[in-house]
Amino acid sequence: MKNHHIPTLALLLACSVSWLTACGATEQPAAALQEAGDTIGTRMEEASKEIKHELENENISLSSDDKKAPDAELTPDGRLLIDGKEVALDAQQRALMLDYRKRIAEVAMAGADIGMEAAGMAGDVLGNVAKGLLNGNMDEMEARIEEEAAGIAASAKVLCERLPALLAAQQAAAAAVPEFAPYASMTQSDVDDCHVEMN
Incomplete structure (x- = not known):
């Protein structure tokens, strides 16, 4: 994923500084922007905790x-529910469904971790934009943003690296449980597209 969006991000955040100044936050724009970043971070942390709780304790909806396919869900203990009715599974099939659920959780949590990194970056960026504008050192500020964005891109690549295992688990479950096959919608192109987007 190339960082062509960084100058645009800096411009948008710079505009937010101008807006704060117009609203009377002229004395401490950096503090005001940092507070906004902290708020983003808090909300992302809460969302991450909620995702973890749901993955551990709630059914996962399958698409x-x-x-025309009926609603389907995968329970925390590996049971497959289609249209509210449990599909009979033997021990091997249940194990495959549990492995698939585990892989879904790994990808979801990797995504949540990236969100947390982005939230942390948002707080830093907001403060740095204000400081850069006040100090007239926008080049240093933009370099810092690009450095942090590169770290997030590296984490995103880790997420992409988890997708082949998810695809393999999905295919194994679909082969063993015919009723699950209509919900095995992930393809190799999804894996390939992730890597393309990260380059």
């Missing part, structure tokens, strides 16, 4: 490319 299908077939719009």
Whole structure:
């Protein structure tokens, strides 16, 4: 993923400083922006905790490319529910469904971690934009943003690296549990697209 969006991000954040100044926050714009960043961070942390709780304790909804397919869910203990009814699974099938759920959780948590990094970056960026504008050192500020964005991109690559295992688990579960097959909508192109987007 290239960082062509960074100058635009800096411009948008710079505009927010101008807005704060117009609203009377002229004395401590950096503090005001840092507070906004902290708020983002707090909300992302709460969202991350909620995602973890749901993955550990709640059913995961499954989607299908077939719009006529009934609703399906995967329970925390590996049971498959289709249209509210449990599909009979033997021990091996249950183990495959549990492995698939585990892989989903790994990808979801990797995504949540990236969100947390982005939230932390937001707080830093907001403060740095204000300081850069006040000190007239926008080049240093933009370099800092690009450095932090590169770290997030590296984490995103880790997420992409988890996708082949998720795809393999999905295919194994679909082969063993025919009722699950309509909900096995992930393809190799999804894996390939992730890596392309990260370059």
